[in-house]
Amino acid sequence: MKRFIGLLQKEFLHIFRDVRTIMILFGMPVVQILIFGYVIKNEVSEVDIAVLDYSRDETTIALKNKLEASGYFNILYELQSPKEIHEHFKEGKIKEVIVFPKGFSEKLTQGKSPSVQLILDATDPNYAQIVGQYTEAICLDFGLQESQIISQSSGISIQNRMFFNEKMESSYLFVPGTMAFILMLLSALMSSVSIAREKEFGSMEILLVSPLKPIQVVLGKVMPYVILAFANAVSVILVGNLVFGVPIEGSMLLLMLASVIFVFTALALGIMISTISNNQLTAMMMSMFVLMLPTMLLSGFIFPIENMPVFLQWLSTIIPARWYLDIIKIIMLKGGGMAFIWQQLLILIGMFVVFIGISVKNYKIRLE
Amino acid sequence: MSEIRIENISKNYGKVQAVKNVSFSVKSGELFGLIGPDGAGKSSLIRIITSLLLPDSGNIQLGEYDVVKDYKIIRRLIGYMPGKFSLYQDLTVKENLEFFATVFGSSIEENYDLIKDIYHQIEPFKNRRAGKLSGGMKQKLALSCALIHKPEFLILDEPTTGVDAVSRAEFWDMLDRLKSKGISILASTPYMDEAMRCDRIALMQKGEILGTNKPSEISKMIQHDMFGVRADDMYKLKQFLSKCIDVDAVNLFGQEIHISLKTGINETSIREKLALQGFSNLEFRQIEAEIEDVFIHLMTRQAKEVKNDQ
Numbered sequence: 242m243k244r245f246i247g248l249l250q251k252e253f254l255h256i257f258r259d260v261r262t263i264m265i266l267f268g269m270p271v272v273q274i275l276i277f278g279y280v281i282k283n284e285v286s287e288v289d290i291a292v293l294d295y296s297r298d299e300t301t302i303a304l305k306n307k308l309e310a311s312g313y314f315n316i317l318y319e320l321q322s323p324k325e326i327h328e329h330f331k332e333g334k335i336k337e338v339i340v341f342p343k344g345f346s347e348k349l350t351q352g353k354s355p356s357v358q359l360i361l362d363a364t365d366p367n368y369a370q371i372v373g374q375y376t377e378a379i380c381l382d383f384g385l386q387e388s389q390i391i392s393q394s395s396g397i398s399i400q401n402r403m404f405f406n407e408k409m410e411s412s413y414l415f416v417p418g419t420m421a422f423i424l425m426l427l428s429a430l431m432s433s434v435s436i437a438r439e440k441e442f443g444s445m446e447i448l449l450v451s452p453l454k455p456i457q458v459v460l461g462k463v464m465p466y467v468i469l470a471f472a473n474a475v476s477v478i479l480v481g482n483l484v485f486g487v488p489i490e491g492s493m494l495l496l497m498l499a500s501v502i503f504v505f506t507a508l509a510l511g512i513m514i515s516t517i518s519n520n521q522l523t524a525m526m527m528s529m530f531v532l533m534l535p536t537m538l539l540s541g542f543i544f545p546i547e548n549m550p551v552f553l554q555w556l557s558t559i560i561p562a563r564w565y566l567d568i569i570k571i572i573m574l575k576g577g578g579m580a581f582i583w584q585q586l587l588i589l590i591g592m593f594v595v596f597i598g599i600s601v602k603n604y605k606i607r608l609e
Numbered sequence: 610m611s612e613i614r615i616e617n618i619s620k621n622y623g624k625v626q627a628v629k630n631v632s633f634s635v636k637s638g639e640l641f642g643l644i645g646p647d648g649a650g651k652s653s654l655i656r657i658i659t660s661l662l663l664p665d666s667g668n669i670q671l672g673e674y675d676v677v678k679d680y681k682i683i684r685r686l687i688g689y690m691p692g693k694f695s696l697y698q699d700l701t702v703k704e705n706l707e708f709f710a711t712v713f714g715s716s717i718e719e720n721y722d723l724i725k726d727i728y729h730q731i732e733p734f735k736n737r738r739a740g741k742l743s744g745g746m747k748q749k750l751a752l753s754c755a756l757i758h759k760p761e762f763l764i765l766d767e768p769t770t771g772v773d774a775v776s777r778a779e780f781w782d783m784l785d786r787l788k789s790k791g792i793s794i795l796a797s798t799p800y801m802d803e804a805m806r807c808d809r810i811a812l813m814q815k816g817e818i819l820g821t822n823k824p825s826e827i828s829k830m831i832q833h834d835m836f837g838v839r840a841d842d843m844y845k846l847k848q849f850l851s852k853c854i855d856v857d858a859v860n861l862f863g864q865e866i867h868i869s870l871k872t873g874i875n876e877t878s879i880r881e882k883l884a885l886q887g888f889s890n891l892e893f894r895q896i897e898a899e900i901e902d903v904f905i906h907l908m909t910r911q912a913k914e915v916k917n918d919q
Contacts, residue, residue, distance in 0.1 A: 247711030251700065258699045443695030447754075450659055450684045451712045606680075608661045 244453060248461030255435070256465060265431065270423045270473045274480050277415040288372055290337040291318040291329055298346035304383050308339075313375050326360060336362050337372050349387055405574045416481030417569040418542035420474060421562040424500065425536050427470040428507035429514065430528040432463040436515035437524035446608065455604050463508050470507075474500045478573075490576030496569065499586060503565040506589050507532075509596035510561070516603035536562040564588050611637045611672055611761045611793040613658065618667035620653055627653040629816040630667070635795050635809075640788045642807030642824075643797040644904070650816040651797040652692055655766045658795065659689045671762055685713075688760030688792075690751050692767045698740030702731055702750055705739050706757060713758030723790065724753045727783050745776030752783065763787060765796040769803065781806040801901040812904050819907040828898040831906050833857060833872065835898040836879075837865040840888035849886055855879050858909040860902060867902050 256262050290308075294301050308314045317335055320326065326338050340358035348355035357380055361369040406413045436459070439445040448458050478496070481487040489496065510532065518524040537543060539553060540562035546554055557563050564585040571577035613635040620628040627650045635641040643651050656662040658669055660680040669676040674683050696705045706728070710716050721728075731749050734742065739750060748768055755763065765784075769777040781803060784794055788808075796807070804810045805824050812819040812827075820830050840846045847866055850859045855874040860867045870879060876895070883891060898906070 244712055244714060247708055251697070251704070251708045254700055254704060255697070442698070443691055443693040444697060446661060446691045447689065447695055447709070448712070449661060450687065450689045451709075452681070452685050452714065453712055607663060608656060 245457055245461055248453070248457065249464055252435070252462060252465045256469075262431070266427065266469055266473070269426065270419075270477055271480075273423060274416070274419050274477055277419050278412060278485055285313055285368070285371055285375055287315050288313060288337065288375075289315050289317045289335045290339060291320050291326075291335045292316055293320040293323065293326065293338060293340045295343040296341050296345035300346040300349055300387065301341045304341075304380065307383050308376070308379055311375075311379055313379075330360075330362050333362075336369070337376065339376065349384075354384070410486070412481065412485035412487055413574055414542075416477070416485060416487045417566055417573060418540070420477045420481075420500075420569060421503070421540060421542065421565050422533075422536055423473055423477060424470050424504055424565075425507045425532055425562055427473060428463075428466055428504050429511035429532050430525070432466045432508055432511035433514040433518070433524040433528055434521050435466075436462050436512065437518050437521045440515075441520040449606065449608070455606060459512055459600075459604070463512065467501075467504055467508065470504050471497075471501065474504075487573065489573050491572035491578060495579065495582070496572045499565065499568045499572065499582065499589075502586060502589050502593070503561065503568075506561045506593040506596065509593050509600065512600045513596045513603070516600050516605070535560050539563065540566050542566060559592075561589060561592050611791070612670075613641075613762060613793060613795060614670045615654075615658065616667050616669070618654065618657060618664045618669065620650075620657060620662065620664050626816050628657070628664070631813075631816070631818050632667075633811050633818060633821050635793055637793055638788060638791050639808045640784055640794045640796070640806070642804050642810040643795065643813055644799075644801065644804045644810050644900070645797070645813035646799055649813045651813055652766055653816075654813070655764055655795070655797060659687055659764055660684060685758070686761045688755035688758070688763045690748075690755045690763075690765045690768055692770065694747050694751060696739050696747070696751055696754060699738060701736050701738050702742070703735040705750060706753055709754040710757045715758045717757065720757055720759045723759055723787075724756050726786060727756070728753045730779075743776075744772045745779070748772055748776070748780060749783075752780070756787070761792065763792050763794045765794070767797055767799065769798060769800065777803070801899075801904065804900045810900075812900075812907060814904075814908050814911060817911065819904070819911060824900060827900055827903050830903050831869060831898045833869040833906070834876070835867055835869050835896050835902055836876070837862075837867055837894050837896045838883070838892065839865050840891045842888065846888055849883075853879070853882065855882070858902075858906045860905040862899075862901065867896065867898075867905075869898075869902070869906050 256266065292305060294305070305316060309316055314337075318325075318329060320329070320338065323340075329335050329338070338360040340360065342355065342358075345355045359373055359376055361373055363369040439448065439462075453461075474497075478489065482489060511528070514527045514531065515524055518527055535556075539546075539549075539557040539560050541557070542562070546557050546563065549557065568582045568585045571581050575581075615634060616632050618628055618631045619626070629650075631650075631654060643654070645651050653662065657664045658671075658676065660676050660683050663677060671683055671686060674686070676683055697708070700708065706717055710719075717724075727749050731742070731746050731753070734746065739747065742750065752765075752768065755765075763784075769780055772780065777800075784796065785806070788794055798804070804827075807824060809821060809823050810827065811821040820827070822830060838846065838850070843861075843866065847859065847861060850856050850866060850868055855871055855878060857869045857871045858867075868879075870876070880893060883893065
């Protein structure tokens with residue numbers, strides 16, 4: 242035990258002496274959550290648009306006011322002819338042009354539904370779609386109000402409610418995602434690199450000839466990262482909760498338990514990588530390509546798994562982050578308990594067992 | 610009982626034979642030198658002895674323990690200093706020493722006696738990071754770390770490579786003192802002059818042991834007479850001697866060229882041939898073979914045997 246504590250002490254000294262490690266451990270989580278927090282946004286605000294209004298009556302003016310008052314749109318130009326549309330799009334200042342036909346107001350008062358044309362700059366298709374949807378929603382809403390006042394005619398009206406995220410905040414998605422990402426990064430990358438470093442500098446040779454058991458060496462190397470990863474998980478949850486208002490509906494204890502299990506799975510993966518890489522660079526590259534990218538792309542963090550081709554959906558099932566992300570969404574946003582997450586937890590534990598098994602089998606008590 | 614017995618050890622890396630059927634033994638309390646150029650297979654052999662590599666064939670006993678079967682016990686008994694400096698560069702001198710002491714279940718105080726002489730010299734720098742030490746000091750620290758658990762066997766892989774001449778001499782003085790405490794020491798080195806500091810040496814080349822003997826008796830391993838030759842144009846002289854069929858081995862040695870003659874060739878005939886070439890200021894004298902001469906001689910013979918085999 243004394244030996245093991247000696248190892249731990251040494252590992253902490255390494256961590257706190259190396260500026261780069263410190264930056265990754267403590268700078269990265271903060272930077273990431275802020276970047277994701279402000280960059281990944283599915284909401285739009287203050288989109289610059291132009292209007293080509295053939296009617297210029299009180300109704301279209303009211304609608305234009307409503308668009309601007311919503312805070313989502315900013316009418317930059319009143320166009321005079323359709324020719325201008327193309328020019329403005331080429332300029333790139335505006336993202337959308339709304340065209341109102343002649344006699345807009347009359348049609349509405351006669352009880353007919355006037356049409357509105359939306360022309361969008363679709364260089365960024367997702368963005369264009371969202372902008373279009375927002376415009377549509379506002380126009381429909383406006384039409385409904387007006388027609389009720391005028392004719393009292395009733396049609397089918399749809400009322401949406403977004404459960405678990407009423408305001409459709411994207412932070413609800415990225416906080417769990419960032420948590421999974423950071424825990425994976427710290428646990429797997431840092432631990433695999435730190436073991437590979439011993440190999441690279443030749444100190445593994447001395448550790449091997451020492452009476453330390455292999456399991457002690459490995460545990461001594463990864464334990465500090467468990468503690469640090471955990472501290473980071475807590476701070477990410479706090480930032481998410483306090484800065485971005487992500488709720489924690491379920492039990493904090495359960496969330497922590499799930500996080501610990503995920504950290505162990507990630508560590509096992511890191512150890513497995515370190516058993517097959519001989520220097521820091523290889524360990525780093527392997528972690529990057531084997532862990533970071535799939536965690537980002539295939540876990541459902543950025544792209545919904547349901548929209549992926551079947552092959553990638555299959556692939557996503559072996560990504561630990563996918564299951565962890567599932568768990569934290571259930572706990573944080575839906576307030577679900579153990580009954581809803583035990584399957585995912587079992588999968589993570591199963592992965593842990595497999596990774597550790599492979600590592601123990603691969604671990605060398607000698608040099609090659 | 611602290612004897613190291615190495616019997617018929619071979620090790621291949623793919624097609625490359627790094628160690629070929631090597632046998633020798635290090636007696637209890639002996640300072641044994643493994644001498645050979647880079648790539649001779651010294652490090653591979655040492656790693657096999659320290660249980661870090663498995664031999665393809667042969668066996669090694671350290672005391673009563675087998676290096677493959679009892680590797681766990683062996684690893685407690687040996688102090689090992691790898692060829693590459695492999696302490697933690699970002700830890701201080703004291704932290705490194707403390708770490709290795711705890712890892713081996715010991716403490717600095719417990720075995721301070723053993724490392725006192727060595728550690729004493731680096732103690733003024735105990736709060737300096739190991740990476741910032743000079744080459745000589747690094748080696749002293751590494752030696753201290755290897756000794757901290759009071760090993761029975763001390764195995765050093767090129768401990769003085771990259772160290773200045775004064776520190777090298779000091780280092781060997783330390784090994785002498787450790788030997789007097791009853792530790793069996795095996796050290797490898799590419800430097801011929803260090804061979805003189807050992808009790809016995811083995812010359813190693815291309816994975817083979819060319820010979821094992823006391824340094825003082827190693828010159829007797831050459832049956833042929835050795836000569837030192839010099840002239841104004843050393844370059845031309847060396848070229849000529851290398852091509853000369855009467856000469857067995859040629860070695861540039863400081864200001865002189867050392868040669869040994871083939872069996873049946875006497876001094877007069879080579880003198881005549883040299884005179885015919887018209888070298889100015891030609892000097893020719895018989896000399897006592899030094900370790901390097903022996904080494905070159907044995908190497909040349911080995912190379913010729915290989916050629917004959919093919």
